[in-house]
Amino acid sequence: MASDPHSQGHSHDHDAHAAISHDEAPGYYEIMETAVRELLMAKGFITANDIRHQIEVLDSRTPALGAAVVARAWTDPAFKSRLLADGRAGCEELGITFYDDTQLIVLENSESVHNLIVCTLCSCYPRPVLGLPPDWYKLKPYRARAVIEPRKVLAEFGTIIPDDVEVRVSDSTAVIRYLVLPRRPAGTEDWTEQDLAGLVTRDAMIGVIPVTLNDRGMK
Amino acid sequence: MSTQDFVSRLPNDIGGFAAGPIDRAEHELEPWEKRCHALADVLDFKKMINTEEKRKGVEALGESLIGKLPYYERWIVAFANISFTKGYFTPTELAEKMAEVESRTAAEPKPL
Amino acid sequence: MNTPALSAVRPALFERPSFAVGDRVRVSQRAPIGHYRVPIYLRGIAGVVARIIEPAFVDNEEEGYGRNAGSKRYYYRVAFAMTDLWNGYTGSPNDELQIEIIESWLEQI
Numbered sequence: 336m337a338s339d340p341h342s343q344g345h346s347h348d349h350d351a352h353a354a355i356s357h358d359e360a361p362g363y364y365e366i367m368e369t370a371v372r373e374l375l376m377a378k379g380f381i382t383a384n385d386i387r388h389q390i391e392v393l394d395s396r397t398p399a400l401g402a403a404v405v406a407r408a409w410t411d412p413a414f415k416s417r418l419l420a421d422g423r424a425g426c427e428e429l430g431i432t433f434y435d436d437t438q439l440i441v442l443e444n445s446e447s448v449h450n451l452i453v454c455t456l457c458s459c460y461p462r463p464v465l466g467l468p469p470d471w472y473k474l475k476p477y478r479a480r481a482v483i484e485p486r487k488v489l490a491e492f493g494t495i496i497p498d499d500v501e502v503r504v505s506d507s508t509a510v511i512r513y514l515v516l517p518r519r520p521a522g523t524e525d526w527t528e529q530d531l532a533g534l535v536t537r538d539a540m541i542g543v544i545p546v547t548l549n550d551r552g553m554k
Numbered sequence: 555m556s557t558q559d560f561v562s563r564l565p566n567d568i569g570g571f572a573a574g575p576i577d578r579a580e581h582e583l584e585p586w587e588k589r590c591h592a593l594a595d596v597l598d599f600k601k602m603i604n605t606e607e608k609r610k611g612v613e614a615l616g617e618s619l620i621g622k623l624p625y626y627e628r629w630i631v632a633f634a635n636i637s638f639t640k641g642y643f644t645p646t647e648l649a650e651k652m653a654e655v656e657s658r659t660a661a662e663p664k665p666l
Numbered sequence: 667m668n669t670p671a672l673s674a675v676r677p678a679l680f681e682r683p684s685f686a687v688g689d690r691v692r693v694s695q696r697a698p699i700g701h702y703r704v705p706i707y708l709r710g711i712a713g714v715v716a717r718i719i720e721p722a723f724v725d726n727e728e729e730g731y732g733r734n735a736g737s738k739r740y741y742y743r744v745a746f747a748m749t750d751l752w753n754g755y756t757g758s759p760n761d762e763l764q765i766e767i768i769e770s771w772l773e774q775i
Contacts, residue, residue: 562698569705604732610701
């Protein structure tokens with residue numbers, strides 16, 4: 336492949352993603368991805384259907400799943416205790432499979448503890464139940480700082496935790512993934528499970544913000 | 555920093571490092587990035603390249619390259635390197651396949 | 667009814683966790699090269715076992731070499747005081763960090 340000055344110009348700004356124009360020829364790494372995949376298929380290691388199927392799996396995993404788990408835990412105390420004892424089994428009760436064969440620990444926020452999730456070594460994330468992580472979760476500033484100055488990181492998300500509440504950071508490094516069970520907002524006592532699920536955001540289940548009654552969430 | 559740290563600290567082991575503010579801009583995965591993610595999962599399911607080999611393969615790119623390459627670019631280069639090591643295909647086969655893919659896709663521009 | 671044979675069953679090495687919830691443990695101070703999954707900021711730090719992770723898993727550091735095999739060992743969720751991890755930690759003294767660590771990296775205190 337001929338050297339292309341355009342590709343070199345990209346090396347310094349990898350955190351930014353320029354607008355993609357779809358008539359552009361595929362880039363070097365996209366070509367590499369196609370070539371690796373086609374070689375593995377030609378040699379019989381994988382099939383096109385394997386990839387197609389897994390893309391459908393990925394597309395089916397979104398924060399709405401985690402929100403459904405949280406809303407169920409808020410409204411069903413027996414489910415909540417099973418979920419806290421074994422997060423994966425709790426999610427599996429609702430039909431959420433753990434395709435990556437990870438375990439899940441659900442971390443309950445309370446009056447005295449606020450949980451925050453990070454993966455300092457890479458980008459471990461509860462993908463089966465939240466989908467793929469946001470860019471900032473995978474980049475250095477969040478990964479480097481969340482373990483040493485979690486309160487400053489939280490403040491950047493607008494979350495101020497009182498000093499008498501423990502901030503508990505979970506660094507995910509191996510076979511366990513984490514999901515924060517946020518506190519249920521006051522004033523939602525008569526809400527349905529479905530309405531409650533509509534309040535629960537991805538970021539609240541990572542632990543960077545609380546669940547609040549915003550305009551979008553009002554019944 | 556002693557030279558010992560160059561080999562005993564992995565480039566991705568950055569917990570506690572000083573770093574700037576969090577940029578919360580998010581991008582939608584490009585189709586090839588999603589295919590790359592699906593490929594990673596499939597290679598792990600089949601234990602051809604397990605998740606831990608992928609992590610190690612990314613670390614093996616070294617600090618400089620990890621700092622310069624975006625996320626899925628790191629993954630696909632790691633998959634290529636691991637595939638050479640495990641004998642799934644050779645560097646020559648990949649080079650020839652990439653040339654073929656490039657000429658094929660250049661001949662058929664993607665519709666808007 | 668408990669027969670003598672049942673109560674005499676002896677588990678093999680690593681079949682049962684070596685540590686219990688509440689045990690004080692220290693992360694080994696070693697510095698491997700090649701591949702590891704215990705961040706450097708934890709090395710040599712003392713903490714408390716908060717949870718035993720069931721079941722045991724293969725050693726993910728060995729998994730990095732593609733063996734897809736090897737002894738399963740227990741992982742533990744271990745709690746560390748932030749003030750033990752970082753000099754001059756600026757948050758609340760109650761703040762803590764929890765992380766899963768494989769048994770082979772932990773020493774009893």
